[in-house]
Amino acid sequence: ETGVTQTPRHLVMGMTNKKSLKCEQHLGHNAMYWYKQSAKKPLELMFVYSLEERVENNSVPSRFSPECPNSSHLFLHLHTLQPEDSALYLCASSQDTAKSGRPTDTQYFGPGTRLTVL
Amino acid sequence: AQKVTQAQTEISVVEKEDVTLDCVYETRDTTYYLFWYKQPPSGELVFLIRRNSFDEQNEISGRYSWNFQKSTSSFNFTITASQVVDSAVYFCALSERGNTGNQFYFGTGTSLTVIP
Numbered sequence: 001e002t003g004v005t006q007t008p009r010h011l012v013m014g015m016t017n018k019k020s021l022k023c024e025q026h027l028g029h030n031a032m033y034w035y036k037q038s039a040k041k042p043l044e045l046m047f048v049y050s051l052e053e054r055v056e057n058n059s060v061p062s063r064f065s066p067e068c069p070n071s072s073h074l075f076l077h078l079h080t081l082q083p084e085d086s087a088l089y090l091c092a093s094s095q096d097t098a099k100s101g102r103p104t105d106t107q108y109f110g111p112g113t114r115l116t117v118l
Numbered sequence: 119a120q121k122v123t124q125a126q127t128e129i130s131v132v133e134k135e136d137v138t139l140d141c142v143y144e145t146r147d148t149t150y151y152l153f154w155y156k157q158p159p160s161g162e163l164v165f166l167i168r169r170n171s172f173d174e175q176n177e178i179s180g181r182y183s184w185n186f187q188k189s190t191s192s193f194n195f196t197i198t199a200s201q202v203v204d205s206a207v208y209f210c211a212l213s214e215r216g217n218t219g220n221q222f223y224f225g226t227g228t229s230l231t232v233i234p
Contacts, residue, residue, distance in 0.1 A: 041226075042224055042225070042226045042227075043209070043224040045222070088161055090161075090163065092163075105151075105213075106153065106165055106168050107165075107222070108165060109155075109162055109163035109164075109165075110162065111160060111161055111162040112161040112162060114161065
């Protein structure tokens with residue numbers, strides 16, 4: 001595997017379900033990100049992890065819970081979602097050379113998980 | 119205020135035409151980076167180019183070229199002799215070291231349709 005992979009590619013879930021999205025990067029990077037992309041809206045940065053520590057949480061609802069067990073893996077745990085949470089969820093990684101926890105270097109993206117909440 | 123503005127929401131061109139996608143950015147930093155990404159229908163954002171604020175030389179890569187002009191805070195992207203495979207949403211992005219730390223901003227994207 002190369003680059004950034006995400007599983008599953010498509011997910012349909014009910015509002016009472018619990019599911020997890022997985023992201024894995026094979027680029028040796030030290031920072032990983034979750035973005036939400038809704039139709040007709042700009043990309044929304046949800047979470048940033050640098051050196052496995054969460055450094056950014058842009059007021060994301062608690063029904064989204066990230067986990068970064070190591071620098072290569074990132075999860076997004078989902079529970080009691082709402083229909084408006086339906087979107088494309090993109091994972092990205094970069095080498096955070098500024099050690100600030102925020103991206104300055106090129107981010108490489110995975111293919112995304114298309115989530116539909118019924 | 120938008121940090122990255124892509125005023126063109128949708129563009130349609132006929133195959134083999136040239137097309138320019140506009141990007142205007144706003145920053146007070148002297149050190150910053152600009153990016154272009156391509157998002158085909160499959161969904162994955164594909165990195166195209168990164169430029170730093172000290173390098174204003176235009177860049178050409180095959181049919182792609184980029185015009186960076188600090189005087190107008192613009193980083194425009196031109197596709198020459200467009201092809202159907204160029205149909206995608208293109209995002210411009212800015213990375214800067216703001217007062218509260220480094221920040222990364224995406225524009226809202228320009229959807230390009232190349233008609234055969």
